[in-house]
Amino acid sequence: MKQIILLITLLSIFQFSSNAQTMDYTNELKERALLKELVDTFSNLADTKEVHAQVQLFTPNATSETFVNGSSVSKLTGREELEKAFGAFLAKFETVYHFNGQQIFTLNGDKALGTSYCMVTLIGTENGRKMKTTIGVIYQDEFVHDNDKWLIAKRKANFNWQDKQPLSQ
Known part of the structure; x- marks a missing residue:
């Protein structure tokens, strides 16, 4: 009888532990998907030039620094500066396309x-x-998790290479 009770107890503990691990893993996958969606939404809003909506993806006091070939060319702080600079940059172009590739996220609480x-x-x-x-x-x-959503707190954009050519018509 003691062996049966011990077996049932061990199985219960194993089942609880397994469920907890599954819940943790499921939650981590959900958070990673939300971070990917945040980065992709930033790109989509840039493409449609919805700059005001785009900067709402940042914390109110976020910073964004842009580097071209390793040299800093701009450092912006706060949504107002971001909106002004992003809007001025995107206004120069008729068409904007972002193609997002691989993304890696490391989560640490919020x-x-x-x-x-x-x-x-x-x-x-x-x-x-x-x-x-x-x-x-x-x-x-x-990123920071605030009010049930992820926001960009700090962005470092490294423009590593550029190719410019006439568009064939």
Whole structure:
């Protein structure tokens, strides 16, 4: 009888532990999916030039620093600065496309780190001629979970390479 009770107890503990691990893993997958959606939404809003909605994906005092070939070219703080700079930049182009690639996230409670690769295509007019600029970007982000949603607290955008050429018509 003692052996049966011990067996039942052990099975119950194993089942509880297994369920807890499954819940933890399921929650982690959910949070990773939400972070991916945040990064993808940022890109989609840039493509449609919905800058005001785009900057709401950042914390109110977020920072964003942009590097071109390893040199810092801008550092912005707060949604107002972000909106002004993002809007001015996107206004130069008729068409904007972000193609997001691999993304890696490290979760730590209500904070997370992320690295996302992106290829950005920009089409605009220069000297009366349509030009296509393609840029390879790596975003390094710090996220915070606030009021049941993830936000970008800090973004480092590394514009590592660029190709500019006339657009064939």
